Amino acid sequence: MNRHPVLLGAVTALAVGVLAGCSHAVPATPGGPGASAAPVATPDASPSPTPTASAATASAPLRCDDLLTHAQLLAAAQGPHSPANRTVSVTSTAGGTITAETAVQGAGGLSCAWRIAGEGAATDDVVVNAAVLPGAAKDWSAQMFGDAPTAKRRVFAGISAAATCGDPGCGASAAVGSSWVRVDLLTVGLAEGTSVFAGETEDTLFTNAGPAIAAVFATVQHASAAQLRFPSHVGTRATSDCRTFVKPGPLAAAMGVRSTSYADPRYPDSVSDSIAGAAEHRIGVSSCFVNGSGTGPNSTAKITIAPDQAGAVAAMAADPKARGPLKPVTLANQVAGEHALTDCSSSSSPNECSVVFSLGTTAIQVDDGIRSKQIAEAIIAEAR
Known part of the structure; x- marks a missing residue:
C-alpha cells in the first residue's frame, strides 16, 4: 500500500487506505477477506429499497445527502458498544492528499464521508464512506481489505457485491450499472475487538448496515445520466512523468x-x-x-x-x-x-x-x- 502520512487521524487513515485498496487485512470472523471459501450469498437486507434521491432532482448531479439519511447512517453504524447520544457530521477522508478521495472527485466521481460519534467519545467514532465513480464498472475489482480479491458476496438492492470485513472495518463494493460503487464502515480497533462493533459477527453487522448499503446502490442504480454527471477536473488526461x-x-x-x-x-x-x-x-x-x-x-x-x-x-x-x-x-x-x-x-x-x-x-x-x-x-x- 502506498503510504499517505498526512491524514485526518486514525479513522481517516483507514478510510484513505480503503479507497486505495489497503492490504494487511485482519479477518473479523473465520474465513475473512481473501479467503478461498466459496462465495457467500446472503438474503438481501433490503429487498425493495427506495432510492434516496428525489425524482425532482433528476436533472442535477447527486449530492452526498441524496445517498444516505442521518437515520440510515445511525442505523448502519450501530454496534454493541456504540456511545449514547450519537450525532452525524459531514467529514472528509481527503486528509491533505491528492490521491484517494481527492482523485475520485477530480475524476468525475462522488466521494462522501460522515462521522458518527457520541459526545466526547472520539475513540468510538465510525466513519461511513460512500464512493461512486461513473464509467468505472468495467474496472471493478472484488479486492477489499486483503491482498487479493475476496470470494465473499452479499446481495444489496438485488445487486451482488463483494462484502467482507478486515483491519479497517467492513465494506461492500459492486458494479452498479456503469458505475463502481463502494460503501465502508470504518472504525479503530475492529481487528483487536475494541471497536463499537466488538462481539458482533459479520452477518449481524451487515444486517444492520444492509439497508444503508442497499439505499446507496439503489440510488445509483436508478439515477439518471444527469444525476451521475459529477463535476470533474480531467484535462487532456496526458500522464505527467x-x-x-x-x-x-x-x-x-x-x-x-x-x-x-x-x-x-x-x-x-x-x-x-x-x-x-x-x-x-x-x-x-x-x-x-x-x-x-x-x-x-x-x-x-x-x-x-x-x-x-x-x-x-x-x-x-x-x-x-x-x-x-x-x-x-x-x-x-x-x-x-x-x-x-x-x-x-x-x-x-x-x-x-x-x-x-x-x-x-x-x-x-x-x-x-x-x-x-x-x-x-x-x-x-x-x-x-
Whole structure:
C-alpha cells in the first residue's frame, strides 16, 4: 500500500487506505477477506429499497445527502458498544492528499464521508464512506481489505457485491450499472475487538448496515445520466512523468545528498484494485520514489503528480476537514492563485513530512522525507 502520512487521524487513515485498496487485512470472523471459501450469498437486507434521491432532482448531479439519511447512517453504524447520544457530521477522508478521495472527485466521481460519534467519545467514532465513480464498472475489482480479491458476496438492492470485513472495518463494493460503487464502515480497533462493533459477527453487522448499503446502490442504480454527471477536473488526461519536474542536481541539493536516482514511476492502471486507483488512472497521476546517496533519513522521498488538479489543493486550503493536520504555508517562487499546505516542522529534529502544493494547473505532493519542503521549492524553481 502506498503510504499517505498526512491524514485526518486514525479513522481517516483507514478510510484513505480503503479507497486505495489497503492490504494487511485482519479477518473479523473465520474465513475473512481473501479467503478461498466459496462465495457467500446472503438474503438481501433490503429487498425493495427506495432510492434516496428525489425524482425532482433528476436533472442535477447527486449530492452526498441524496445517498444516505442521518437515520440510515445511525442505523448502519450501530454496534454493541456504540456511545449514547450519537450525532452525524459531514467529514472528509481527503486528509491533505491528492490521491484517494481527492482523485475520485477530480475524476468525475462522488466521494462522501460522515462521522458518527457520541459526545466526547472520539475513540468510538465510525466513519461511513460512500464512493461512486461513473464509467468505472468495467474496472471493478472484488479486492477489499486483503491482498487479493475476496470470494465473499452479499446481495444489496438485488445487486451482488463483494462484502467482507478486515483491519479497517467492513465494506461492500459492486458494479452498479456503469458505475463502481463502494460503501465502508470504518472504525479503530475492529481487528483487536475494541471497536463499537466488538462481539458482533459479520452477518449481524451487515444486517444492520444492509439497508444503508442497499439505499446507496439503489440510488445509483436508478439515477439518471444527469444525476451521475459529477463535476470533474480531467484535462487532456496526458500522464505527467514525475521524473521530469526537477533535475537530479537541484533535487540532490534539496535533499542534502550527493546524488539521486528515481525508482520506476508508478502509473495506476485502468484495471485497478480500488476506486481510487481507477480515478488516479483517469486523471493521469504518476508517483516517483527518489533515492538519494547515503542511508540517512533524508535520503528518500516520494513525489506524486496530479495533472489539472490544482483546484483540489485550493479546496483543501479552504477546508480544515479536508486538509487534516496540514497547515497553509508559503513556498518560495509561488505566484498568486497557487496554494501550499504542509505538516513539516522547523524543529531541529525533523520527522518525515509532507507538502501538497499547486503549480499552475498541476497538484503535486511530496512525502516520505524530512526535506519535503525543500524538494517542493526545488520543483517550483525548476518551473519558474
